[in-house]
Amino acid sequence: MVREITLDNIEHLAIGSAFLGTGGGGDPYLGSLLCREAIAQYGPVPIVRPEDLKDEDNVFVAAAMGAPTVMIEKLFSIEDQHRAVEVLERFLGRTATAIISAEIGGCNSMMPVAYAAMRGLPIVDADGMGRAFPALQMTSFNIEGVACAPMTIADEHGNSVLYQTVTGLKAEELARPVAAVMGASVCMSCYPMTGAQARRAAVPLTLSGAIGIGEAIARGGDPRPPLDRLIDALRAHAYYSDAAVVFRGKITSLERDTTRGWVFGSCTISAMGGADAATGVAEVRFQNENLVVHVNGELRGIVPDLVTIVDAETAHAIPTERLAYGQRVAVVACSAPPILTTPHALDVVGPRCFGLDEDYVPVRDLIGECA
């Protein structure tokens, strides 16, 4: 059991959350630099399990919002994150006793660690997505009835905005254009929760889960290919256990459009024949995060299940904004945390919420043919 985030396991967290980020959540490498610096300065960050939270704990979210294509050029600072949390604390008249990630994806699982280090607070072994999603209302917090607002965003110039909205969707609608004006990359705090709420509404054990997945990918001295180790680690996990490589090949086409504060696009991967035996093409569509993968026109994985494009050799996830023509990749699909796949949850994070014209089919029903 991992009890704290240290300079030794921060890299595993970065690698694992890049995978769970399904292409989004910002580049974890940049986030890990921020974490290293914060842990070196303030010390390791204790991990608190959701079940150990006290009812009256004040759990504050630390998160980034924006287009990943911008985030790789405009770095975050703990100070901006602090301003977002501080404004919310001041408004609520409560002080954070623990920090939680909104999404266990990319930069958004790293920044909260760095921020918790600075505040001397524990970080909760849980998050609001069990993966990454491109919009604020797409959280287990929202699905379980925790309000997104009051919510704050802050930029790097000292400006901050506090929202009180009647729905999470409205918070998203009102925050996204401000994030765009602020430069398409901002720090935020939302879904302020008591410990009791966090126990009920968070996806538990995703922080330690990400560290475990990252450790499996990065493990030295293990003779098996990293991709096999990744699949094994997923299959051993409580949620991500329906896992398979659904395609291998080379990126042969890529479209990306950074607009309205997001990056939209698709990536075509063509089989290279040989030992992998795969033929044809796979197409992955994304909105910050990968949403759906089709192989030769057939569905192989769709939100809220996870679809991640990984380097064929190293099994490291490739964020949306790092995809490039010619990369040798594998597409991995795995099951989502069950809290995301109930009929009620699918109204919030199902395919239709992303404008997709297909119904959700659990990955376990899709991967039999190709596992």
Place this chain on the structure above:
Amino acid sequence: MVREITLDNIEHLAIGSAFLGTGGGGDPYLGSLLCREAIAQYGPVPIVRPEDLKDEDNVFVAAAMGAPTVMIEKLFSIEDQHRAVEVLERFLGRTATAIISAEIGGCNSMMPVAYAAMRGLPIVDADGMGRAFPALQMTSFNIEGVACAPMTIADEHGNSVLYQTVTGLKAEELARPVAAVMGASVCMSCYPMTGAQARRAAVPLTLSGAIGIGEAIARGGDPRPPLDRLIDALRAHAYYSDAAVVFRGKITSLERDTTRGWVFGSCTISAMGGADAATGVAEVRFQNENLVVHVNGELRGIVPDLVTIVDAETAHAIPTERLAYGQRVAVVACSAPPILTTPHALDVVGPRCFGLDEDYVPVRDLIGECA
């Protein structure tokens, strides 16, 4: 000296502030309906002179933000205004002791009266513009160093947003897109001030000034034409005294574009000959408010001086959104409050701030030829 706003003088305030609104600030008729209802329910609103404010008074702005073309279709409510002020009070931990208008123009001089009635608070005989302007940073408050933020906006669905920004211009930049998403018409509170700050930074005596101007226009039993009475009232005022009719004619062309939360456009007025002796055409350009008037290509009035298009018969101001082809109108120009015309003030409210390519020339230097 007017000591309170009552059902008897609310109409004069509406008529006078329509004139001072120079085409913007929203339709005062709708605002006056709101005021009548509030005064009927809660009683008259005491007027407090700026010099009678105590240092420690908490002066809160009540205002509307949006495109006037939308405001005439989407009515404001005191409840939305209250939410904007309430969020700001809660954030600051201070309770309003007086209400002030951001601009003495159109709806924006009426809503604060209705809101003050509901709160049982006095309204300050002053405002932040001495007229109306289309952007948040364009106030004497800002010119005199009072911060625009913390600032709040609220819509009619229960959503509110609180801004803390490093400049008034940034508050404008971040609020305008949210106002647009909220439907291009919202209630707000900004520039929270102490009594001491309001004494220094507000344009004094504009509320009573507007009532005086409105009374002059509306006065029954006076045989002189309303337009003459208007010019006389302006000339008798402390600030607006360089006043003249710069053109008379008929509206022959009109362009209006509601975009980015404002209405931009221009209005061409053609002379009808006859006794008025005017010839040629006048062109008035506006951004919510009228910005500049040229007669036969020559400058006759330019921001921050006031340019108002009034009905040729009644001398009632015609708001931007009510301009129509064929209307018989007069264009009146008059001097701005001196606090708006210092070199420092012109950096905030001068012609260049509106994208105009001309320098400010005081109306007194322009009207000699046509007064």
